[in-house]
Amino acid sequence: MTELTKLHYPLNNNLKVAEPQVLVMGYFDGVHLGHQAVIKRAKEEADRLGLPLAVLTYTPYPGLVFQKLPLPWHDLTPLDEKVALLSKLGVARVYCLNLTSMLSELEPQSFVDEVLMPLSPRVVVAGYDHLYGARDKQADMAHLSNYARNRFDVVTVAKTALAGQNHKIASRDIRAALADGDLDFVKASLGRHHETSGVVVHGDARGRTLGFPTINIWTPEQESLPAIGVYVVSVTILGQQVMGMASIGRNVTFGKDRPVTVEINLLDFDQAVYGEPVRVKWLQRLRGEVAFESAEALIEQLERDRQDTRNYFEKD
Numbered sequence: 001m002t003e004l005t006k007l008h009y010p011l012n013n014n015l016k017v018a019e020p021q022v023l024v025m026g027y028f029d030g031v032h033l034g035h036q037a038v039i040k041r042a043k044e045e046a047d048r049l050g051l052p053l054a055v056l057t058y059t060p061y062p063g064l065v066f067q068k069l070p071l072p073w074h075d076l077t078p079l080d081e082k083v084a085l086l087s088k089l090g091v092a093r094v095y096c097l098n099l100t101s102m103l104s105e106l107e108p109q110s111f112v113d114e115v116l117m118p119l120s121p122r123v124v125v126a127g128y129d130h131l132y133g134a135r136d137k138q139a140d141m142a143h144l145s146n147y148a149r150n151r152f153d154v155v156t157v158a159k160t161a162l163a164g165q166n167h168k169i170a171s172r173d174i175r176a177a178l179a180d181g182d183l184d185f186v187k188a189s190l191g192r193h194h195e196t197s198g199v200v201v202h203g204d205a206r207g208r209t210l211g212f213p214t215i216n217i218w219t220p221e222q223e224s225l226p227a228i229g230v231y232v233v234s235v236t237i238l239g240q241q242v243m244g245m246a247s248i249g250r251n252v253t254f255g256k257d258r259p260v261t262v263e264i265n266l267l268d269f270d271q272a273v274y275g276e277p278v279r280v281k282w283l284q285r286l287r288g289e290v291a292f293e294s295a296e297a298l299i300e301q302l303e304r305d306r307q308d309t310r311n312y313f314e315k316d
């Protein structure tokens with residue numbers, strides 16, 4: 001089990017990690033292929049030295065601290081999911097530090113002395129563009145060895161790009177692609193399908209009358225959903241993986257200005273599952289949302305969507 005420790009600057013004086021460790025720094029939203037390369041490099045270092053691997057990450061998203069962004073903010077991976085993904089990469093500990101004005105105004109030497117040193121780093125690893133303070137104060141990887149004063153080594157990891165591209169894989173681009181419904185780009189960048197969690201709640205009880213009952217999913221506000229549209233999904237529910245077709249939309253066939261809901265018709269499934277926790281794996285976009293002339297026209301389309309969904313799983 002990966003241990004999670006929440007930190008606030010100034011750090012509690014009692015915090016002093018006894019054994020040395022390899023420390024990797026970053027926000028790591030999405031734990032995408034670029035992040036994975038940084039963490040794998042750090043893991044190699046930890047294994048070589050026979051030391052545990054720890055991650056120093058932050059909360060909230062730095063953009064929310066340095067500028068005014070529209071709320072609610074949506075992370076690709078909320079902290080609990082980030083920790084689970086880091087755990088799979090061999091991370092033993094995660095330190096999650098509140099990103100505050102006081103922290104961001106620290107001189108880089110003070111950041112190293114007052115934040116990094118209590119964590120007993122033998123090696124500090126981060127991506128080439130990681131900043132641990134203001135750029136104009138030279139809080140960058142190029143200067144980290146100076147501030148280390150021989151107390152730890154520094155490993156800087158070069159950027160990872162998608163095949164045939166030059167710019168780095170970036171969480172910002174993945175969030176934008178998800179907001180566009182471009183699941184192919186999302187998958188290529190994450191190295192896996194995007195997933196969200198949620199709980200089954202009641203809808204308008206119309207689905208069953210259409211012959212397509214749907215689980216209505218209440219998704220925590222900090223998670224990132226794809227754009228409005230229809231998708232092939234795989235749902236983990238009651239400990240099983242179930243094929244499904246999902247609609248994110250306003251059910252425009254049945255009226256104007258309805259709220260956006262997430263609804264999934266599960267294939268070959270017939271159980272009451274209100275209140276059940278679910279995980280949804282977003283596999284492929286099928287189409288946009290359409291305002292149909294009639295419920296019958298919607299049903300005909302749902303039949304085609306179901307066939308497209310079956311085809312997706314058959315070819316896989």
Ligand SMILES: Cc1cc2nc3c(=O)[nH]c(=O)nc-3n(C[C@H](O)[C@H](O)[C@H](O)COP(=O)(O)O)c2cc1C
Pocket residue numbers: 203204205206207208210212214216230231245246247249250251252253254263264265288289290291292298302305
């Ligand atoms: C795969 C799928 C595709 C859907 N596509 C549309 C659509 O294009 N337009 C629309 O108005 N509603 C669409 N819906 C939503 C249905 O209108 C909705 O499931 C139905 O009204 C039942 O709502 P309820 O669960 O609140 O009872 C879709 C639902 C599913 C499961």
Ligand SMILES: Nc1ncnc2c1ncn2[C@@H]1O[C@H](COP(=O)(O)OP(=O)(O)O)[C@@H](O)[C@H]1O
Pocket residue numbers: 200201202203204205206207208209212213214215216264265266267268269270271272273274
């Ligand atoms: N194949 C299925 N896919 C989705 N939900 C199903 C399925 N079979 C049974 N159910 C159950 O039926 C409910 C959906 O019925 P529906 O008429 O759409 O009503 P509501 O939208 O009010 O939940 C689900 O929440 C679930 O408990």
